[in-house]
Amino acid sequence: MTAVQEQGTPMGYGSMRRKEDARFVRGKGLYIDDVRLRGMLHGAVLRSPYAHARILSVDVTAAEAHPKVRAVITGETLLDRGMAWMPTLSGDQQAVLATDKVRFQGQEVAFVVADDRYAARDALELIDVEYEPLPAVMDARRALDDGAPLIRDDLAGRQPGPAGNHVFDWDAGDAARTEEIFARADVTIAEDLLYPRVHPAPLETCGAVADFDTISGKLTMWSTSQAPHAHRLLYSLAAGIPEHKIRVISPDIGGGFGNKVPIYPGYLCAVIGSIICGRPVKWVEDRSENLMSTSFARDYHMHGEIAATRDGKILAVRVHVLADHGAFNGAAQPTKFPAGFFGVFTGSYDLEAAYCHVTGVYTNKAPGGVAYSCSFRITEAVYLVERMVDMLAFELDADPAELRMKNLLRPDQFPYTCATGWVYDSGDYARTLQLALDKAGYAELRREQAASRERGELMGIGISFFTEAVGAGPRKHMDILGLGMADGCELRVHPTGSAVLRISVQTQGQGHETTFAQIVAEELGISPDDIDVVHGDTDQTPFGLGTYGSRSTPVSGAAAAVVARRVREKARIVAAAMLEVSADDLDWEKGRWFVRGDPDHGRTIAEIALAAHSDLDLPEGAEGHLDASCVYNPPNLTYPCGAYICVVDVDPGTGKVSVRRFVAVDDCGVRINPMIVEGQIHGGLADGVGMALMEVIAFDAGGNCLGGSFMDYLLPTAEECPSWELGETVTPSPHHPIGAKGVGESATVGSPPAVVNAVMDALRPFGVRHADMPLTPAQVWCAIQGRPLRTDLAIT
């Protein structure tokens, strides 16, 4: 590997316009719902109105009699074919169509295939399901109670460990040493914090067009997939179709945010529908189906503790988590990490010890767990530690910026092994925080706040400093369903010098077609416009695990750089043959090999490519053509960081919060396309404002989902977002070929605690130390009254 780029400059071509936008701005994207195949039928899913009920009978006679209905599929149909259950990404099983019981409201019960979407929907009303409602577990904190209703009786005898609604126990860090520090610390603080259930809510809902060719036995699966290769395996396991007979195509994706990492029963129903009817079947869920049944995020009930000296040296952090995984453990995360990367709750600080214990439980809620731009639970981890640090500042009456400055890791401590064993690669935290403070005019803001408090106004300033761990991951430690998290990549330079790059990850708006071309362009010295990036089709691309957890640039982007360097080295051999010199005597400048000491004697990549395909005599070992492939197995994760400062105003009479300013200084290492990086940050900050102030999926005691539409599940709009003030520091990753660290989730991870810290800071005059998200006007008012709401339950 060549040396890391020292300078924090963007790569060549910098903020070039996105290549994919040419089609998007013309409305020429191809999304799942745009796919129309000849003879295509349409599917619709019948869903459970109950959170927990036994299915007594399913009568489909009337639906089958509908003149436009081609097939009605039930759990019974699937049982006969051995397809009633499918594997989840966490090694659990999930019902494709319920056979015995329904376990959450919105669970799939039957699937109708009809000539058009209207008829399919009409026929759902003709299916008669008899249910026997059962008591449901809607409060995660009651899931392990004696006598709690047993949700997963299907696992009887299969699951090791404690029975009941228990999914897993996992811990990290040194419990004894942490306890010892807590026992002798001057100051210890404990608080219960809920990171409520939220939903990724991509504007494009999930969907698929399954096309099973009855003659060849090949399934072509068009679907909203962030991980086409992993999905191919899952379809093979669930439907018994050999893997080489499955082609997964993930066309343009209208937002993923983790929602499109797992496979859903609807996809498999479309497959089965196509097998049964011998025609392509399209299924696209509607908004409510997406919000109520697909992978949610968070739902972490945390008991956090922090220990420090009286003068503000943080010593240890401890946390006990109750993790609500819903009715099936559908969380997508590396196998050895049932709580994802929550272990980095040690944050950006030099701690003496840390310990966490996570207990996963089943509830009668939609399955899933990790989704929504969270870097495998780092969102929860950062929220925890950044709230705890602010509470410490509250108790010590210390300035939260100074307290952080005092405890941040120093550059000379990297690589730094944190108390739970993660090895942070690089960072210059104090510089990053200082830049944010300067940009915000922190001292002046504090003065303004003091004056405004005199007038009875509630202005708040909130800081968060986050360290992320992204780019999963090293094969030795990280796999999903046994598949190591390395990424393949192939680069072929055509005879005329343009090229095609085939990558294993899949873009959902991140701009891979541009940035990956830029990486290769930088390495080969050809124009990004001459490089076609192919992705999202398992027949066209090498194997890899897909785009989530901010892993594309850290893993697949590294693969692209490596493969381009391999091509460059091949080109060197060809150039040597062309110039009749030894390859060792050639020097590289962007786009061209030339004879050392004789710059006029050289060959461009285009000339070399043509020669490589010609009758030129090549030395032993060189095979001709100009291409290469690689599998990139990252040596470590990358660790982006950032310092965020949020300024809010709270209306004391109504509890309404307005975000006045938001300063975000990100360090994601080398930036390939700064415009795209900023776009990622803008989106993530808006997400963060949404989670902090309005987003939540709560459930009432009767098991009803209270966030099943965009009138109930609120997403932020431009009105709630200030004009973002961005800044950057650049600390390249020492082990990544181009020093990039990944940025897709930084802002989503870092911003919620900044907003919450700001609101709590505003409420300081009332002595409010903590209230759970979302900080709606009602929640803020209740916090002021000293009785904040439990936001995961119905408000009564």
Added chain:
Amino acid sequence: MQVPSHVEYERATSVEHALELLARFGPESRVLAGGHSLIPMMKLRLAQPETLIDINGISGLSRIAMEGDELRIGALVRHAQLLDSALAGEHFPVLHDAERVIADPIVRNWGTIGGSLCQADPSEDLSAVFGAIRATAVIQGRDGARAVPVREFHLGPYETVVAPDELLTELRVPIRPGGGSAYEKVARRVGDWSVAAAGAVIWLDPASGTPTVSEAGIGLAAVGAGHFVAEEAEDFLRGQPVSDEMFARAGQIAAEHCTPSADQRGPADYKRHLTGELTTRALRRAAARACGQEA
């Protein structure tokens, strides 16, 4: 995509035609105005009318005009049109205040005033506003028109006095000089329905040194106020001198008499608190406007 069940469609060309169609297709038919309440309900299959009678092609129902000492607002006037109307804003700033915080520009471009009132959603902002300013609804049937005060228009949630074969055609608002009005709303997010909202209109009697309240109207949305108004607070205010303290008292009275219920927008005690707070604020602003101290 959420898809409605089968529905027939008819396009009315005049009020008479609409009434005829309503009579012909009976109670399973529904008037379609902006469709921003009806169509979502149909997509969720909460409403499954057999026939839609589209009134958007009827001319003459989209007028905002002064006639005598009345402001007349046609049932087909869009939210956006009311927001743009200088005439409406001049006489009742409360209309502009409210329209600015109803839904979003897309809904406002197509949703109508008549549809808003006929939908009779308990959180409907315009029901509170027209209640506060004591508008009268003109309802047309095949046997002629009748005028019903907005304070008698609603029978309950989603229920009005408009019969299935009738059409709301117009709202009439009496104009009296010397007044001021304002609307205050708290929502979880822009475009969301009110957690609570209050509209106030106030007329001052400047005869003596401190002006006194000669007449007041207070409308409340989303807090279970009977007919969307706070009559007890209005009664209290009449004849009182203008002061922040009086307005706060009126707010308290309004809060005491409403019957909010808890939902995901907030617990009942919070909504009650907001009712008081927003009523007070709306009265203060209305009074400031009446005194020419604020636009």
